[in-house]
Amino acid sequence: MTDWIMISITAVYVIATILICIFNGQTVKATKAQTKELINQYQQTNRPYITVYFETIRSGLMCFVIENAGTQPAYNVNITLNDNFIENIKNDKRKQAFSKVKSSNLYLANKQKIF
Numbered sequence: 001m002t003d004w005i006m007i008s009i010t011a012v013y014v015i016a017t018i019l020i021c022i023f024n025g026q027t028v029k030a031t032k033a034q035t036k037e038l039i040n041q042y043q044q045t046n047r048p049y050i051t052v053y054f055e056t057i058r059s060g061l062m063c064f065v066i067e068n069a070g071t072q073p074a075y076n077v078n079i080t081l082n083d084n085f086i087e088n089i090k091n092d093k094r095k096q097a098f099s100k101v102k103s104s105n106l107y108l109a110n111k112q113k114i115f
Helices: 002-045 083-087 092-103
Strands: 050-057 061-068 074-077 106-108
Touching (some): 083 092
Antiparallel strands (some): 050 061
């Protein structure tokens, strides 16, 4: 009689151990997926964000503004401008300035603006 009780208790332990292993495996998979997502969110938050826009300064003067709105510095920033846009600029100094911007390799610290 006690042998059957021991066999049934052992069977319950074996089944419980198997279930624990299955659920632990599922937990590990979920934790890995969550860790990947947290790493992705961290990288998206802590990176440079480069924006280019027009801004009016000093008595209506319109300027291109290149800004790093991110939390990290931006290295090797290259600006691509349409050649037709540069050719349509009538002022030679401004045309030259835009040509320099097009061929430059910029460094922008976080929150830095270049006009």
